[in-house]
Amino acid sequence: MNADLEPMAETGEPRWLLLIHQIPPKPDYFRVKVWRRLQKIGAVAIKNSVYVLPKNDQALEDFQWTLREITEGGAEGSICEADFIDGLSNDQVEALFRAARDADYAAIAEEARELARALQLRGKSNVDEGPNLQTAVERLRRRLSEVVAIDFFDALGRQAAEELVSELEARFGASARDQAASRANAQEFRGRVWVTRKGIHVDRMASAWLIRRFIDPKAEFRFVAARGYRPQKDEIRFDMFEAEFTHQGDRCTFEVLLDRMALSTAPLHAIGEIIHDIDLKDTKFGRPEVAGIDRLITGICTAHKDDDTRLARAVALFDDLHESFARRSR
Numbered sequence: 001m002n003a004d005l006e007p008m009a010e011t012g013e014p015r016w017l018l019l020i021h022q023i024p025p026k027p028d029y030f031r032v033k034v035w036r037r038l039q040k041i042g043a044v045a046i047k048n049s050v051y052v053l054p055k056n057d058q059a060l061e062d063f064q065w066t067l068r069e070i071t072e073g074g075a076e077g078s079i080c081e082a083d084f085i086d087g088l089s090n091d092q093v094e095a096l097f098r099a100a101r102d103a104d105y106a107a108i109a110e111e112a113r114e115l116a117r118a119l120q121l122r123g124k125s126n127v128d129e130g131p132n133l134q135t136a137v138e139r140l141r142r143r144l145s146e147v148v149a150i151d152f153f154d155a156l157g158r159q160a161a162e163e164l165v166s167e168l169e170a171r172f173g174a175s176a177r178d179q180a181a182s183r184a185n186a187q188e189f190r191g192r193v194w195v196t197r198k199g200i201h202v203d204r205m206a207s208a209w210l211i212r213r214f215i216d217p218k219a220e221f222r223f224v225a226a227r228g229y230r231p232q233k234d235e236i237r238f239d240m241f242e243a244e245f246t247h248q249g250d251r252c253t254f255e256v257l258l259d260r261m262a263l264s265t266a267p268l269h270a271i272g273e274i275i276h277d278i279d280l281k282d283t284k285f286g287r288p289e290v291a292g293i294d295r296l297i298t299g300i301c302t303a304h305k306d307d308d309t310r311l312a313r314a315v316a317l318f319d320d321l322h323e324s325f326a327r328r329s330r
Contacts, residue, residue, distance in 0.1 A: 014081035015090060019043065019051045019063045021070050021077035030073050037066050042150025044096045052093060054152050055081060057197060057226045061241035064228055098155040104147040105157030111140055112164035119171060137168045145249020190216040193235045196243075198223045200307050202297045203279040204239045205314035206254045206271065211238075212315070213322075214263055223307040252279045267325035271318065293321070 019038070023031050041062040043051040053059035063079045070077040084090060115136055144165050151158060194211055196204050200223065212219045226240065237243035239253040248256050254275040258268055273285035278294045300313045 014083045015055055016082045016084070016093065017053050017055045017059050017063055018046075018080050018082045019053075019066060019077060020080070021049050021051075021067075021075060023049070023070065023073075023075040023077075030075070034066065034070055034073075034075075037069060040146075040150075041066065042097070042100075042152065044093075044100050046088060046093065046096065052082075052096075054097075057199075058241065061226050061228075065241065068228070094153045097151075097153050101147060101151045101153075101155035102157040105144075105155060105161040108140060108144050108147065108161045109157070109164050112161070112168055115140065115168055116164070116171075119168075137165070141165055141169065142249075148250045149247060189236060191218070191234070192216070193220045193222055193232075195222045195224055195229070195231060195235050195237045195240070197226045197240045198307060199301075200310055200314075201279075201301060202294070203252045203254055203275055205297065205300075205311060206275045206318060207238055207245070207257055208311055209315050209318040210254060210257055210263070210268070213319070214268075215257075215261060221308075221311065250280065250282070250284070252276050254279075267322050270325045271321060274321075289321075293317075 021034065023034060025031070038045075038051050041053070041059075043053050043063075046052050053063065060079070067077045067079055084093060115133060118133060144161055147161075148158065189211075194208065196208070200208070208219075208221055222235070229237075229240070231237055236245070238245040238257070240246060243253075245257055245260065246253050251259070252272075252275055255272050258264070258272050270287070274287045274289050274293055277283055277285050277287055277290045278297065296317060297314070300310055300317075304310050304313060
C-alpha cells in the first residue's frame with residue numbers, strides 16, 4: 001500500500017473520511033459527473049449520497065476537489081472524519097473497497113481474455129490488426145494502473161488481472177506501458193520552483209534529492225498545505241494531487257521522474273526500487289536495503305518536523321546511498 005495512503009490518524013483517531021452531498025435529481029448529467037468523479041478516486045458508497053475513503057492526505061485532497069465541483073454546480077456537500085461505532089464495522093468497510101476493486105479487476109481480466117482470443121484469430125487471418133490490438137493492450141494497461149492506484153486494501157483480483165495483461169504485453173514483445181511513456185526535456189524544468197506537500201516523507205524526500213542532483217542543481221522547493229493549492233507561474237508540483245509529476249499506476253513519484261526524465265543509470269534504478277518498496281509497501285522488488293533505509297527515513301521524520309531540515313538530512317543520505325551503488329556498479 002502506498003505510504004501516502006496510510007491513515008494520517010494515530011491510534012484512537014478516526015480512520016475514515018466521508019463526503020456527504022446533496023445533489024438535486026435534475027439535471028441528470030451533473031449527478032452522473034459527480035458519481036464518475038467519485039468512482040475515479042476510489043470512493044465507495046456506504047449509503048445514498050454518502051461516500052467513504054481511508055483517511056489520508058491524498059483522500060482529503062480528492063474529496064476537496066470533488067466538493068468544489070459539487071458546490072460550483074450549485075449543490076451542497078460536506079467532508080467529515082468518521083469512525084464506525086455501530087452498524088458497519090471497519091472490516092466491513094474494507095470489504096466494500098475490496099469488492100469494488102475486485103469488480104474492476106474482473107472486468108479488466110475479461111477484456112484481457114477477449115484480446116487474447118483476438119490475437120489468436122489474427123494469427124489465423126491474413127488481416128493485420130496489430131496496431132489496433134497494440135493500442136487496445138496499452139489502453140488496458142493504463143486502466144489497470146488506474147485501478148491499482150485506488151486499490152487501498154489489496155483486493156485479491158489484482159494478481160490475476162496483472163498476469164493476464166502482462167501476458168498480452170509479452171506477446172507483443174515489449175511493455176505497452178513503457179512504449180507509451182512520454183519523455184520530458186529536463187531543460188524545460190530548470191530555474192523553476194518545485195512544490196510538494198508539507199511533512200515530506202520518503203518519496204518526496206527522494207524525489208527532491210533527484211531533482212536537485214540530476215535535473216536542476218539550483219532547484220528551489222516549496223512545501224505547502226495539501227488542501228487546494230494552486231500553482232503559481234514557473235512552479236512545478238510533484239507528489240501531490242494533479243501534480244505534473246506524481247504517482248502513476250503502481251509507480252511512485254521517484255520512478256515516474258526517472259522515466260520521464262530518462263534517467264536510466266543502475267544506481268538510480270536501485271534507489272528507485274528501494275523507494276518503491278518503502279512507499280508502496282508491496283515488496284515488489286524485495287530489496288534487502290529497504291528495512292534499513294526505511295528506519296533511517298523514519299528517524300529523520302521523527303527528529304525533524306521542519307521540511308527544509310528533513311530534506312537536508314535526506315540529501316546527505318541519498319548522496320551516500322547513490323555513491324554506494326555507483327561504486328558497486330564500477
